[in-house]
Amino acid sequence: MHEKPKILVVDDVLITRRLMKAGLAHCFEVLDAESGEDALAMLETVQPAAIVLDVEMQPGMDGFEACRRIRGDERFACIPVVFVSARDAVEDRLSGYEAGGEDYIVKPFSAPELEAKLQKLIAAAEERQRLNGLARAASSAAMTAMISMSEMGALLEVIKQLGSAGGLHELADAMVAGMALYGLQGSVQLRTSEGVVMRSSDGEISPLEASVLDHLMKMGRLTQFKSRMIINFPSVSLLVRDMPQHDEERCGRLRDHLSMLLEAANVHVESLARMAEARRRDDLIVQVALRMIQTLGEVDRAQRDNQVAGRIALEGIRQRIDEACVSMLLTNGQEILLGRALDEGIEALLNSQSDLTDLQDMLSRMVVELRQVAGVFAH
Secondary structure: OOOOOEEEEEOOOHHHHHHHHHHHOOOOEEEEEOOHHHHHHHHOOOOOOEEEEEOOOOOOOOHHHHHHHHHHOOOOOOOOEEEEEOOOOHHHHHHHHHHOOOEEEEOOOOHHHHHHHHHHHHHHHHHHHHHHHHHHHHHHHHHHHHHHOOHHHHHHHHHHHHHHOOOHHHHHHHHHHHHHHOOOOEEEEEEEOOEEEEEEOOEOOOHHHHHHHHHHOOOOOEEEEOOEEEEEOOOEEEEEOOOOOOOHHHHHHHHHHHHHHHHHHHHHHHHHHHHHHHHHHHHHHHHHHHHHHHHHHHHHHHHHHHHHHHHHHHHHHHHHHHHHHHHOOOOHHHHHHHHHHHHHHHHHHHHHHHHHHHHHHHHHHHHHHHHHHHHHHHO
């Protein structure tokens, strides 16, 4: 039987801690602390899989400060932190993001909601630890490659990778890889009429970071606040977490290079959107052509069948009239006169059908051409 993951619940209200324990106990081993100071002390002996941290706690430090201290200790920096608060202002969420939280839940909330978020964050943290191990093993080769490539060379390499991307997900991955070439981490958001694609340097973007991106995309073209920078284009936004704020010269180069990178990505996103729209139009043309082929084919067959049936009916009428002439004891002259009138009528009908035959042949050729057009677009 697998051991339950440990969760540390930090809240200054006893009843809240007890309710969380009751709601999460079936899938987690729940520990609790009544203040940020107590939580930091417990971390010295207990390494939880995740921390649920109340924002407003009295007396002592609040949840944001407690999270900053946790993130400041490399022993605990990788533990996912979920803030809980009665406040839902964008500023509070931004403060939670700045402090280093992975998610932000507004009170009141349901235990199943919190459980699902914790399970997802714990799984993501375990995957990040695995990837970090692989990254450390490859860091020497990566550093050698970075030293041999100038910043402009990195930009050209990333733009080349963007150009070869066949879809939005590949494009987002290429942009994250481009940030890594500059030694940066962050997240990217691509927007089209079909939806939104987001990627992070950690792989799966956290809910809090996604909500921050949604807010920051409404700001200007380029905004930097401390070590974080957001660049916005109509179809692309890039959030960098770790700009070298103490090296203004390098910051300036990075702003220029990343702006050029985003401009190229924006062009490619719009190109992919146009290609997707063209494919939708092609599919629509094929569907219309197929319906026309079916309808016109049925009309073609029905009219040809009617022509054949009409000829058979005329022959039947002629035969019945010949038989009737015998029974009516007509004179030879009367029979000739009646037969001549009948032949003239039949000939007129056949001539009118002959004109329709030309139209029928045109309709048949149109059906063949439509089949050829549908085959071209289908491929």
